[in-house]
Amino acid sequence: MAKAKTLFLCTECGAATAKWEGRCPHCGAWNTLQETRESVAPAHRFAPLAGSTPVRRLSEIEAHEQIRNPSGIEEFDRVLGGGLVAGAVVLIGGDPGIGKSTLLLQALASLSERGPVLYVTGEESAEQVALRAQRLGVSGDGVDLLSEIRLEQIVQALTERQPGVAVIDSIQTLYSSELTAAPGSVSQVRECAAQLTRIAKQTGISLIIIGHVTKDGSLAGPRVLEHIVDTVLYFEGDTHTSFRLVRAVKNRFGAVNELGVFAMTDRGLRGVNNPSALFLAGHSREVAGSCVMATQEGTRPLMVEVQALVDTAHVPNPRRLSVGLESSRLAMLLAVLHRHAGIVTFDQDVFVNAVGGVRIMEPAADLAVALAMVSSMRDRPLPPRLFAFGEIGLAGEIRPAPRGQERLREAAKLGFERAVIPRANAPRQAIEGLQVQAVDRVEDILGVLNGDR
Template sequence: MAKYKSKFVCQECGYESPKWMGKCPGCGSWNRMTEEVISSTSHSQPHVPHTEAARVEGIADIDTTLEPRVKTHMAEFDRVLGGGIVPGSLVLVGGDPGIGKSTLLLQVSHAIAEQGLTVLYVSGEESAKQIKLRADRLGTLSKNIYILPETDLERLEELMKRVVPHFLIIDSIQTVYRPTLGSAPGSVSQVRECTAYLLRIAKTLNIATFIVGHVTKEGMIAGPRMLEHMVDAVLYFEGERHHTYRILRAVKNRFGSTNEMGIFEMREGGLAEVTNPSELFLAERPQGVAGSAVVASMEGSRPVLVEVQALVSQTVFGNPRRTATGIDHNRISMLMAVLEKRLGLYLSSYDAFVNVAGGVRLDEPAVDMGVALAIASSYKEQAIPPQDVYIGEIGLTGEVRGVSRIEQRVREAKKLGFSRCIIPMKNARGWSIPEGIQVIGVETVQEVLQVALGG
C-alpha cells in the first residue's frame, strides 16, 4: 500500500516547506502556505508527449524560415499580438472574472475556424451546452470548432490525436490538472506542471495554444510568477464590469511590441472593435473647464489622444495629498515640484488629484507637458484652449525635451479636428507640418504656460 506524506507550498511563489509557516520565507507573504499531499513511493517520471529527440545544430546552419502568422481579421487582437497568431506559440490571457475572456477567445476561435482551420476549445468551467448557447448568441457557430469539457490533461492528449487541431484553447489553467501529481487543481504545483505540459505540446506539435488565467485580488495572474516567464505572450483583458469598454494589453510578447493596446466595446452580440480610440477617450471632454488638457501618447505603433484631468484644492490636513489614477504617482510629485520651483506656483499646501480619462494608463514621459499644464490650469482657475494638444517631456530644470514620432502625433491631432499643437522646439524642425494645424515650439515650461494661459 502506498504511503503518503504532505508538504506545504506557498501559493504566491511556490516555496516548499515540510512544515507550515505563517510567513513565506521566499516572497514574504502571510498565510499563503497550503498543504499538498504527495506520494513517497511514486518515483516515476511524469508522462510527456511523444516527440522526436533534439539534435545539435550549428547556429549558422539553423533554418530561420518562419511560418506565416495566422490573421484573425480582428484588427485590434492582431495588433496586440504583433500582427497575428504565431504557430506553436503559447499565450496566456488574464483578466477579472466576468470581464469577457471566454467571449473574446470564442470570437477568435470563430475567426480562425472560418479560414478552414481546426480549433479545439477545452473548457473546465462550463459544459458543452453552455458554450453552445453562448456561441449561438454571439453568432460564432462553426463546424471547425470542437468543444471538449475535460480537466485531465493526459486524456486531452489522447483526444487530440483524433482531432489534430491547429489551435488549442484551455479555459482555464486553474481548472485542469495532471493525475500524476497529488496536489489539487489550481495549486502552484498543478499550474506550473500543466503549463509546462502545454508548452511542450505547443512547441513539439506546432499548435498555437491560448490559456486563460484567473487573477488575484491584487490584479495579478494567479499562480507562481514563473507562469508568466514560461509562456510566449501575456495579455491582460482590462476594464470595469459595469462599463462597456474593454482594453486588451500585452505585458509580454516575444513576437511583437509590449506597448500595444486593443480597444473593444462589449455589446449584446459580443465584443466589437473600436477602431478610433482617440475619439472614444475624448467623447465626454468638458469645454471651458479648468484642469483639463489633451495629450498625445504612443501606444505601441498607434498614437492615442487622451484627456488628462487635474484638481488642485486647498488642503485641510497637515500633509497635502497627491493622488494619481492612470499615471505614475512619483511623476506627478516631480512635475509639481518643477512647477513650484520654476514657476513660483505654491502647491505645497494644496491637494492634487490627477486622472487619465477613459481608464488608460500613460507611462511615457511625452505626456508631462499636458499633465503639468492641467495642474497649473486648476491652480490658476483658468481654462486651457479646447483645441490645443500638448506633447513634450519636462526636465527638472524646467526645460521641454523632444519626443519620438512627432509626425504621427500631430497628424492624429489634425484628424480629430484640433487646430494647434504645442511641442518641443527640438521637434519643430526637420519635417513637413500638415496643412490646417498650427505647430508651436517651446523650450521651457514658462513658455508653455505663456502660450496656453497667457502667463
C-alpha cells in the first residue's frame, strides 16, 4: 500500500505544496491553499513506457471540418458556435437557481430525438429530475438518467452506453475512490474532470459539465478546470428577474464573447429573438441622464441603455458607483471630462447603470457614458432616438470601435435616427433614415446637448 501524504493544493492554480502558507508560492493568491490527503501509486521511475504515442509531422495530419450537432435551442447554439462538437467538453457555471439544469434538460430532450443522451445527476435524486421534466413539459422518453456520484461508475456507464451527449450535474459532487480527499476538493475536482475529459476525447462523446461558482462569480475549483475543457460558459442574470444571459469566455470550436439571451418562463427557458428590446427602458417622456449605446457581443450587436445620475454630494468624499460597466473607467472618464471639457464633478456623486442587468466590458461604452453623465449634470435630455458608441482616450480623443458598420445597421433597423460616433467609424455611404454625427474630441460631445447638427 502506498502511504497517504498530506498536501496543500491551491484552488486558483492547482499547485501543490508540502506545508500551508498564507500565499500560494506559485500564483501569488492569498488564502487559497486547502489541505488534502492523497495516496501516490507506487511506480518505479526507471520503468519503461508502454504504448507511447508516435511522433507525427504536422503536414501529414489530415484536418477535417467539425460536424455540429445542434441542440435545438437557437440561443444556446449561438453561444456554442453552431452546436455541440463530438468529443468536446463544455463547462458551464452560474449562481444557484439561475437555470443551468433547466437549460440542459431542455437541450437533452431535443437532442434525444437524434441519438442517445445521458443525464448524470449528483445533486438531485432521479425523482426530482423527473418532477422538473414534468413541470417543463419535457418528454423524457429518449433521455437516460443516472443518479450517481462515483466517478468509476459514471465512466463505466459512459463507456457501455456510448451516448452522443452527456451532462454531468455537477463536477463538485463527484469523487474518485482512488483519492481519499472529500468530494469538491481541489484534487477530486481536478482528477474527475481529467478522467471525464479523457473519456470524451477517446469515445467522441459531447460532454457538458456543470460547475459551481464562488461568491465573486468565478468557477469554483482549481483554475486548471477551465484549461482542460474546450468551452467555458457563464450563466448570468439576476434571479429576481426573468432574463438570463449565457456568455462564452472560451471556445476552441467557435467565437468567444458570444451572448445568448433567454427568458425564464413557467415552461422553462425560452430564447429571445430581439434582445435589444430587453435592455432599452421605456420612458413616457424624455429624461435627462439616459443614452443608448450600440455594443458588440461576439457577432451580435446589441442596443443597451446607459443611465447616469449626477447629484450634489453631501459627504466629503463623493461616491462613484458603476453597475454593469467597468468601475475603473468611470473615474478616468470623469478626469478626462474635467481636463478637456471643463466638466467639474469633484463635489458630485456619480452613479452609472446599464439597464437590464447586462455587463458591458468593452471600452466603446465610454462615449455613451460620458453623454449620459453630462446630460444628467445639466438636466437636459439628449435628442430622441439617439445612440452613441466610441472609446475616449486620456488625451480627450474619440477612438474608433470595431465593427462600427454592423452597429450602425442594427440601430437603423431598430428605428434609431441619430448616431454620435467616432469620425473613423463614419460610413462612406449614407444609411437610410440615420443621421450620423462624427466627433473627434471629447469637448465636441457638448454640442450634442445643444442640438448642434
